[in-house]
Amino acid sequence: MTHSGKQTIFKPKQQDFLIDVRGLTVDFDIGNHYVRALHGVDLSIRRGETLGVVGESGCGKSITWLAVLGLLGGGAKVSGSARFDGQELVGLTPRQLTAFRGGRIALIFQDPASALNPVHRIGRQIAEALRLHRGLTGKAAKEEARRLLDRVGISNAAQRLNEYPHELSGGMNQRVMIAMALAGEPDLLIADEPTTALDATIQAQILDLLRDLQAETHMAMALISHDLGVIADMADRVSVMYAGRVIEEASAEALFERPAHPYTRGLIGALPDIDGPRHRLEAIPGAVPAPSALPPGCAFSDRCSHVETICHKGPPILGLVGGEDDHSAACVRLDAIEDQELNLASQPSKLVHQRAGLQEGVEA
Numbered sequence: 001m002t003h004s005g006k007q008t009i010f011k012p013k014q015q016d017f018l019i020d021v022r023g024l025t026v027d028f029d030i031g032n033h034y035v036r037a038l039h040g041v042d043l044s045i046r047r048g049e050t051l052g053v054v055g056e057s058g059c060g061k062s063i064t065w066l067a068v069l070g071l072l073g074g075g076a077k078v079s080g081s082a083r084f085d086g087q088e089l090v091g092l093t094p095r096q097l098t099a100f101r102g103g104r105i106a107l108i109f110q111d112p113a114s115a116l117n118p119v120h121r122i123g124r125q126i127a128e129a130l131r132l133h134r135g136l137t138g139k140a141a142k143e144e145a146r147r148l149l150d151r152v153g154i155s156n157a158a159q160r161l162n163e164y165p166h167e168l169s170g171g172m173n174q175r176v177m178i179a180m181a182l183a184g185e186p187d188l189l190i191a192d193e194p195t196t197a198l199d200a201t202i203q204a205q206i207l208d209l210l211r212d213l214q215a216e217t218h219m220a221m222a223l224i225s226h227d228l229g230v231i232a233d234m235a236d237r238v239s240v241m242y243a244g245r246v247i248e249e250a251s252a253e254a255l256f257e258r259p260a261h262p263y264t265r266g267l268i269g270a271l272p273d274i275d276g277p278r279h280r281l282e283a284i285p286g287a288v289p290a291p292s293a294l295p296p297g298c299a300f301s302d303r304c305s306h307v308e309t310i311c312h313k314g315p316p317i318l319g320l321v322g323g324e325d326d327h328s329a330a331c332v333r334l335d336a337i338e339d340q341e342l343n344l345a346s347q348p349s350k351l352v353h354q355r356a357g358l359q360e361g362v363e364a
């Protein structure tokens with residue numbers, strides 16, 4: 001879903017990126033010292049493209065984007081670079097960032113209740129976003145709010161405008177939040193676990209809606225999820241995060257067909273087979289370490305079945321995988337494990353269709 005129709009003139013690759021995050025670090029003030037939670041993250045998204053960002057809870061998926069948007073608060077030190085359409089965002093004042101947030105860059109969360117104001121009617125909240133980002137007021141704002149609610153699949157839109165968030169279901173509120181995000185006509189939508197709190201059927205509907213809207217508006221999307229089924233269904237490219245780093249990056253196709261990093265292989269191997277019996281999934285043993293308690297060297301080493309002494313020497317950097325120029329992984333043991341048979345429980349083609357069944361097996 002990238003740009004087509006480019007001239008034959010050579011352009012550096014970066015120019016294609018709507019957002020280009022380089023070497024992003026986050027340090028949290030934890031009283032008497034700082035602890036590093038993000039260790040130099042590189043991510044990029046082209047116009048119209050969906051980047052899936054996946055990893056277990058606590059890997060740094062959310063703070064990456066909160067850091068980019070200046071939403072981490074005073075206790076966090078952010079450095080590195082995040083260029084949005086050529087404009088550096090890191091280091092902007094809160095006031096300068098407000099011009100981007102909710103406008104050209106919109107954000108939706110897992111929990112719409114936390115983003116919607118419980119004491120204001122839906123219509124007023126959407127109208128306020130329209131005033132802020134598009135200067136619409138009065139009848140024009142009301143009409144556009146109704147159109148947006150209609151567009152996100154809320155029936156009786158005119159009537160719903162007069163309701164409060166608590167009168168709507170979780171799925172409906174998520175649609176309202178998407179409508180508010182669309183109010184600013186964003187070039188980039190950051191969707192952070194947008195369907196995690198919803199049941200499987202509603203989840204599928206919301207993802208379909210996001211896909212349709214994206215095709216219509218050509219907005220780019222960062223889709224954050226701990227659910228590989230969602231990522232397989234939606235993403236063009238995928239960045240896998242672990243303990244504050246990107247540890248593998250590839251096209252969705254390459255990632256699901258030829259996962260390289262032992263962590264990615266573990267995540268994919270833990271998915272249920274759609275044809276097989278339903279059973280509780282065996283996740284990768286252990287848990288993501290806290291930022292203050294990383295093992296020396298590779299942060300995944302204490303959970304990795306391929307660990308060797310060399311893994312403790314230092315954190316591995318991303319290197320190209322198997323001669324593919326758009327597939328990289330951060331593991332010093334890649335050569336040794338590459339040839340080993342990967343016993344994938346699921347094939348990517350199945351993943352796309354089994355999403356609805358995933359919720360039953362995966363403990364979020």
Ligand SMILES: Nc1ncnc2c1ncn2[C@@H]1O[C@H](COP(=O)(O)OP(=O)(O)O)[C@@H](O)[C@H]1O
Nearest residue numbers: 028037056057058059060061062063064290291
């Ligand atoms: N304000 C904060 N202060 C200290 N640590 C934090 C703060 N916010 C997040 N963290 C830590 O940063 C790490 C990454 O968090 P997060 O990005 O929320 O993970 P994810 O979204 O991948 O589940 C976690 O270990 C989390 O505990």
Ligand SMILES: [Mg+2]
Nearest residue numbers: 061062063192
């Ligand atoms: Mg998160």
